[in-house]
Amino acid sequence: MGKVFRVEYPIRFSHCDPAGQVYFPRFFDLLHDALEDWFNSGLHVRFADFLLEQRLGTPTVGTHCDFLSPARFGDTLAIDLTILRLGNSSIELDFNASIDGRACLKCRHTICIFSTQSLKAVPIPEALRARMLDYVGAPGGSAGAADTPV
Amino acid sequence: MGKVFRVEYPIRFSHCDPAGQVYFPRFFDLLHDALEDWFNSGLHVRFADFLLEQRLGTPTVGTHCDFLSPARFGDTLAIDLTILRLGNSSIELDFNASIDGRACLKCRHTICIFSTQSLKAVPIPEALRARMLDYVGAPGGSAGAADTPV
Amino acid sequence: MGKVFRVEYPIRFSHCDPAGQVYFPRFFDLLHDALEDWFNSGLHVRFADFLLEQRLGTPTVGTHCDFLSPARFGDTLAIDLTILRLGNSSIELDFNASIDGRACLKCRHTICIFSTQSLKAVPIPEALRARMLDYVGAPGGSAGAADTPV
Amino acid sequence: MGKVFRVEYPIRFSHCDPAGQVYFPRFFDLLHDALEDWFNSGLHVRFADFLLEQRLGTPTVGTHCDFLSPARFGDTLAIDLTILRLGNSSIELDFNASIDGRACLKCRHTICIFSTQSLKAVPIPEALRARMLDYVGAPGGSAGAADTPV
Numbered sequence: 001m002g003k004v005f006r007v008e009y010p011i012r013f014s015h016c017d018p019a020g021q022v023y024f025p026r027f028f029d030l031l032h033d034a035l036e037d038w039f040n041s042g043l044h045v046r047f048a049d050f051l052l053e054q055r056l057g058t059p060t061v062g063t064h065c066d067f068l069s070p071a072r073f074g075d076t077l078a079i080d081l082t083i084l085r086l087g088n089s090s091i092e093l094d095f096n097a098s099i100d101g102r103a104c105l106k107c108r109h110t111i112c113i114f115s116t117q118s119l120k121a122v123p124i125p126e127a128l129r130a131r132m133l134d135y136v137g138a139p140g141g142s143a144g145a146a147d148t149p150v
Numbered sequence: 151m152g153k154v155f156r157v158e159y160p161i162r163f164s165h166c167d168p169a170g171q172v173y174f175p176r177f178f179d180l181l182h183d184a185l186e187d188w189f190n191s192g193l194h195v196r197f198a199d200f201l202l203e204q205r206l207g208t209p210t211v212g213t214h215c216d217f218l219s220p221a222r223f224g225d226t227l228a229i230d231l232t233i234l235r236l237g238n239s240s241i242e243l244d245f246n247a248s249i250d251g252r253a254c255l256k257c258r259h260t261i262c263i264f265s266t267q268s269l270k271a272v273p274i275p276e277a278l279r280a281r282m283l284d285y286v287g288a289p290g291g292s293a294g295a296a297d298t299p300v
Numbered sequence: 301m302g303k304v305f306r307v308e309y310p311i312r313f314s315h316c317d318p319a320g321q322v323y324f325p326r327f328f329d330l331l332h333d334a335l336e337d338w339f340n341s342g343l344h345v346r347f348a349d350f351l352l353e354q355r356l357g358t359p360t361v362g363t364h365c366d367f368l369s370p371a372r373f374g375d376t377l378a379i380d381l382t383i384l385r386l387g388n389s390s391i392e393l394d395f396n397a398s399i400d401g402r403a404c405l406k407c408r409h410t411i412c413i414f415s416t417q418s419l420k421a422v423p424i425p426e427a428l429r430a431r432m433l434d435y436v437g438a439p440g441g442s443a444g445a446a447d448t449p450v
Numbered sequence: 451m452g453k454v455f456r457v458e459y460p461i462r463f464s465h466c467d468p469a470g471q472v473y474f475p476r477f478f479d480l481l482h483d484a485l486e487d488w489f490n491s492g493l494h495v496r497f498a499d500f501l502l503e504q505r506l507g508t509p510t511v512g513t514h515c516d517f518l519s520p521a522r523f524g525d526t527l528a529i530d531l532t533i534l535r536l537g538n539s540s541i542e543l544d545f546n547a548s549i550d551g552r553a554c555l556k557c558r559h560t561i562c563i564f565s566t567q568s569l570k571a572v573p574i575p576e577a578l579r580a581r582m583l584d585y586v587g588a589p590g591g592s593a594g595a596a597d598t599p600v
Contacts, residue, residue, distance in 0.1 A: 223352065364513075
């Protein structure tokens, strides 16, 4: 309960701007990579199958991100993912990224489960929801029945 | 007073994901493009000179973005930029993007003025601040002297 | 006969690497933007409709690109497009990009027309082919009937 | 002699276009990632130090790439790197990328060693050259003394 999913990625040349630091939109690529790897390795649902076979997607509803310190070419970025709130179809994620223990960014990021066939938000599939529950429980998180859908 | 800076960009193939919609990190590229064009055409400060000659930058302190409806390949995205709050070195921008009048995203986005020589936040240069004042004044915005720096 | 399609794009912050120059993969984004704009404005075929309604695509078969001089943040890149060879389903494009008349890159770039339904290369639609013929004729180009398909 | 450097990367959502396949400019990002990892793990020269401390870079002189079959979201791309030709300051690399043994792309890619201080091509540092020699020797490759600089 309250599991944290951690991944580490090298900061690539392609992530960096003329100041030699990660250009902020590239951080969102890295957060999406972490989401993919969480599905693949944390939830044991192959993200490509989720999209291509189950015809579901995870569009971003909103993101609130604070950039706390820069990341530079050659750094290793550690990203921790937990769930703050598990709704009916929405999932509020908490990303904390750091470099050698120094906080780099903090992001509250809401996605929903979306059918690419009906083009509507749909409830989180039960088997997936059961696995996601393991990642709920960080301080301030909740998975109450009263959660409202997106 | 309360001027709005508007730019329009085509949604490119390169912005779109396997669902045929803008992959959300690419929206932040487009918001940064709008920031550049605001400097160039709205504030009449060449952004490349600002960075390369004045040795100043505009790192992102935080961004709060709600994605309201999808943008698809072939759409034209109109981005409106105003200032919500002008601090000592920080600037809180309000981006509203739409497609044919349909709201697409709303983003409260805070940057600061940063010296790439001292590697510290610095006050907004006075001449730049004077030009920025024109864009303050949307409902809820302020440019009061009591504003705290970043 | 032998028309040249020219577009100009600003070199954006997002295109540039820690050396302050365009990171070479971003040039290919810009060449693809030029291809899109050529369809839209040169061939008068809306590229988004071509993909989404006609269900055709233009995958890249190969690209041979020489980078002749750097492009920097704030530069304006002019891209000239002509056709070197018009095959049955393949099109060999010639891109020449320059900055204030200084050659920046030269790229021989081959695409083909591809059905995203049959997942096969298909002949260039006749109406499109007729319009493309205007852009054939640079030295070395050809549109002979003996051209082999991809 | 004739060593091959191999890396494998997952094809990410962010690499893929509306057809669900890797958008070709993203392949060049992946080739650059392979180049970085070759420096770091194959040549045992930390690429970030090479750039930031040694003030050297590896600009691309030219690239000849044939795209042989598509890569799709969820695939694992294996990239093999060898040296075709080791010049005075230039290095001609041979990239072969495949998915489960199916050839995906083949790229002859020329970089040079460049000083970001003098802004000129410089000879490959001797210690680096010695390590690079291990990767020369694929059919058609050479490292002869008569090689001309870029």
